[in-house]
Amino acid sequence: AQRVTQPEKLLSVFKGAPVELKCNYSYSGSPELFWYVQYSRQRLQLLLRHISRESIKGFTADLNKGETSFHLKKPFAQEEDSAMYYCALSGGSNYKLTFGKGTLLTVNP
């Protein structure tokens, strides 16, 4: 079975502060990990995936297989980063996504 845990429902930081959204997963094989973001009243969209090893909007995430984690980080948060963030895992041959419960990030001015 595959499982994704996002331990923080809510995270509040001030503009310019570093932010880290935690994601831990459980999967016996080689997973593919993603971060999706949902801005207020908008549809979910892909933020980044571990296989690309890219930085999007200043966010990065590194897959740590030893700790089974895929934490999302940004060194300097901006107000426009306020959104709901979902970590998701894909494993197996049918490429279904298992989502965490989400973390609502609020960046205060």
Added chain:
Amino acid sequence: NAGVTQTPKFRVLKTGQSMTLLCAQDMNHEYMYWYRQDPGMGLRLIHYSVGEGTTAKGEVPDGYNVSRLKKQNFLLGLESAAPSQTSVYFCASSLSTSGRAYEQYFGPGTRLTVT
């Protein structure tokens, strides 16, 4: 391209009524999915389809049925709505290939209230 569209955007049903949610995509994607989003629960997969004419159960399929008669459309049906089905429903689609998972593209959502 419109991407993924959903019809309707909002709906209020009474307990026991039935309805169908329509999802359409114009990206020629093989895979399509239906999720429900509830506060504190994240997104949970209801049903999915890996191609025209095929469907499979997801994590929370009870009370829902689906059909994929055309590649571009994926319908979600509620035969007898219950208050527990009050939720926001999202449709998504993705490419299919062997060896890796592709990005899922989401629709704007349908907000359903069952009274």
